[in-house]
Amino acid sequence: MPTKNVNEAFMLEKINEYVAQVNPDDRNWFGTLENLESFIFQNIEEDERDIQIKINFFEKSIEDMKKKLSSSLSKFQEIHMEMRMAQCFEKFGAWDKALSAYQKILILCRADVFALLKSEAIRYMGHIYLMRNQWEKAFDSYQISWKLCQAKGDQEGEAYAYSSIGIVNFEQGKYSLASKYWEKGLELAERLNETKLIAQINNNLGAMTSILGNWGKALTYYEKSASLFERSGEYRGLAETYHNMAMTYADAERWSASSRYYEKSCEIAKEIGDVRLQAMVKLNRVELYISIGDYCVGLALCNQALLTFQQLNDHLGEAETYKFLGILYAKKGEWYSAGTYFNDSIYLAKKHNSPLLQGEAHFENGKMQKQNGNTGEANKHFKVALTLFERLQAKKDIEKVKRELTSIEP
Numbered sequence: 514m515p516t517k518n519v520n521e522a523f524m525l526e527k528i529n530e531y532v533a534q535v536n537p538d539d540r541n542w543f544g545t546l547e548n549l550e551s552f553i554f555q556n557i558e559e560d561e562r563d564i565q566i567k568i569n570f571f572e573k574s575i576e577d578m579k580k581k582l583s584s585s586l587s588k589f590q591e592i593h594m595e596m597r598m599a600q601c602f603e604k605f606g607a608w609d610k611a612l613s614a615y616q617k618i619l620i621l622c623r624a625d626v627f628a629l630l631k632s633e634a635i636r637y638m639g640h641i642y643l644m645r646n647q648w649e650k651a652f653d654s655y656q657i658s659w660k661l662c663q664a665k666g667d668q669e670g671e672a673y674a675y676s677s678i679g680i681v682n683f684e685q686g687k688y689s690l691a692s693k694y695w696e697k698g699l700e701l702a703e704r705l706n707e708t709k710l711i712a713q714i715n716n717n718l719g720a721m722t723s724i725l726g727n728w729g730k731a732l733t734y735y736e737k738s739a740s741l742f743e744r745s746g747e748y749r750g751l752a753e754t755y756h757n758m759a760m761t762y763a764d765a766e767r768w769s770a771s772s773r774y775y776e777k778s779c780e781i782a783k784e785i786g787d788v789r790l791q792a793m794v795k796l797n798r799v800e801l802y803i804s805i806g807d808y809c810v811g812l813a814l815c816n817q818a819l820l821t822f823q824q825l826n827d828h829l830g831e832a833e834t835y836k837f838l839g840i841l842y843a844k845k846g847e848w849y850s851a852g853t854y855f856n857d858s859i860y861l862a863k864k865h866n867s868p869l870l871q872g873e874a875h876f877e878n879g880k881m882q883k884q885n886g887n888t889g890e891a892n893k894h895f896k897v898a899l900t901l902f903e904r905l906q907a908k909k910d911i912e913k914v915k916r917e918l919t920s921i922e923p
Contacts, residue, residue, distance in 0.1 A: 524570055527552060532577045546594075549574050550601055550786075567786070568607045592621050592630055599637065604749075606788035606825045608641045615641075632661035632670050639677055643684070644789065646829050646865040652681045669710075672701035676714055686868040686905050688721055709750065712741035716754045723761045724869060726908030731761050752781035752790055756797070763800050764909070772801055792821035792830065799837045803844065811841050829870060832861035836874045843881040851881050872901030876914055888921045895921075 531549040553570050575598050586594065599614035615634045622631035639654030655677040662670030675698030683691035695714050702710040719734030735758045742751040759774035775798050782790040796818035802811040815838050822830030839854035855878035862871035879894030895918050902910040 524553075525573075528570065528574045528577070532574060532581060546575075546578065546597060568602070568605050568610070571601060571605065572610070588621065588624075588627075592618055592627065595621065596630070596634065596637075599634075603637070603641060604785070604787050606821070608645065608825065612638060612641055628661055628665050629667050629670060632658045632665075632667070632674075635661070636670075636674060636677060643677075643681060645826060646684075646867075648681055648685055648866060652678065655681065668701055669705055669707055672698045672705065672707060672710055674698075675701070676710060676717065679714075680717060683717065683721060685866050688725070688905065691717075691721060708741050708745045709747050712738045712745065712747065712750055712754075715741070716750065716757060719754075719761070720757050723757070723764065724905065724907050724910075726910075726912075728761050728765050728909075732758065735761070748781050748785055749787060749790075752778045752785070752787065755781070756790065756794055759794075760797055763797070766804070768801055768804055772798075775801070788821060789825060789827065789830070792818040792825075796830070796834055796837060799841070803840060806844075808841050808844055811837070815841065828861050828865050829867050832858045832865070832867070832870055832874070835861070836870065836877060839874070839881065840877050843877070843884060848881065848885045852878065855881065868901045869905060869907065872898045872905070872907070872910065875901070876910070876917075879914075879917060883917065883921060891921055892918070 528549065531552065550571065553567055553574070575594075579594065582590075582594075595614050595618045599611045599618065602608070602611035602614060615638045618634040619631060621627070622634065635654050636658040639651045639658065642648075642651035642654060655674050659671055659674035659678070662668075662674060675694045679691040679694035679698065682688075682694065695717055699711065699714045701707075702714065715734045715738035719731045719738060722734060723731035735754050738754045739751055739758070742748070742754060755774045755778035759771045759778060762768075762771035762774060775794055779791065779794045782794060795814045799811045799814050802808070802814070815834050819831065819834045819838075822828075822834060835854045835858035839851045839858060842848075842851035842854060855874050858874040859871055859878070862868075862874055875894045875898040879891045879898060882888070882891035882894060895914050899911065899914045899918070902914060
């Protein structure tokens with residue numbers, strides 16, 4: 514087991530103490546598992562190099578607990594332990610391990626009585642495929658989950674499936690379809706008073722509305738989402754909402770508010786141990802440092818985020834990072850490096866079907882080419898960006914590109 518930045522003997526001693534507390538007779542293992550998970554995160558420094566260390570310690574503690582409880586766990590409890598383990602692996606960014614745990618749940622859920630737990634596991638598998646930009650696999654998982662829920666009359670599960678299918682469409686720039694699925698999900702969620710899902714869909718609607726250029730309406734969605742997440746104690750969702758609010762404030766160049774919400778998001782992401790969200794917050798804070806001309810800090814944050822995205826095989830996270838690296842090197846007047854990063858960003862965004870990111874990278878490449886005096890190349894990139902933004906109906910982005918085109922065309 515790796516030992517960088519941690520005292521292995523101390524960690525193993527504490528893990529053994531937690532496992533020793535587990536009493537198969539009183540069924541109190543779930544609370545102990547949560548406490549142990551928190552302990553591991555609090556006692557390993559926040560460093561991307563330590564992700565694997567966290568995973569190793571957590572996996573050891575789970576295996577030790579499973580051995581101790583093996584004779585007393587019911588099938589239902591065994592499924593829930595695997596579910597908890599899979600969700601923690603997902604949060605740590607250990608997506609292959611999470612998928613393996615979900616696959617084991619599917620085997621445990623062969624009996625019809627566990628059909629709803631099976632549909633939940635399949636939906637969570639879709640989330641991992643989504644983060645890996647595997648759109649077809651994500652969509653298929655959500656569809657299977659939806660059909661299982663529909664067959665069993667589980668309206669709550671149906672609502673969550675609608676929300677998830679909407680996200681797949683949103684990530685591919687199919688905003689009209691995304692909106693239709695979210696409306697279906699929201700209607701069911703409100704009928705069932707499912708607070709967490711109402712909060713999530715409002716967060717989703719805020720992200721889409723922000724892209725479409727209505728920042729005020731987007732913030733209204735976010736504020737409702739944050740209030741509901743906070744009320745329900747769903748801190749991962751709250752952190753994501755704060756992150757989205759920060760990005761919208763940055764789009765509006767309200768840097769103080771943006772910085773405040775990035776701080777809130779980062780604090781929660783560290784507390785709950787969400788590796789990917791921490792990387793996203795680091796990356797999107799780069800825009801703040803660009804605004805004040807601190808390119809060194811911007812580059813450091815990009816490199817930290819890039820390391821995490823590469824470990825997670827998050828290709829769109831990589832593409833987003835390359836876009837920011839291109840911007841930073843363009844600011845420094847290093848045209849070749851800037852162009853290389855923009856091209857890498859465009860390639861990955863196109864390959865993984867993210868038209869918004871592709872358009873943003875073309876736009877920034879056009880600005881760099883204009884700054885370097887290559888107006889012909891700038892014109893080409895701006896026109897590609899305009900086509901992509903018009904397809905998405907991204908109002909503010911369309912306006913920006915048109916201003917740039919007007920400034921270079923006779």
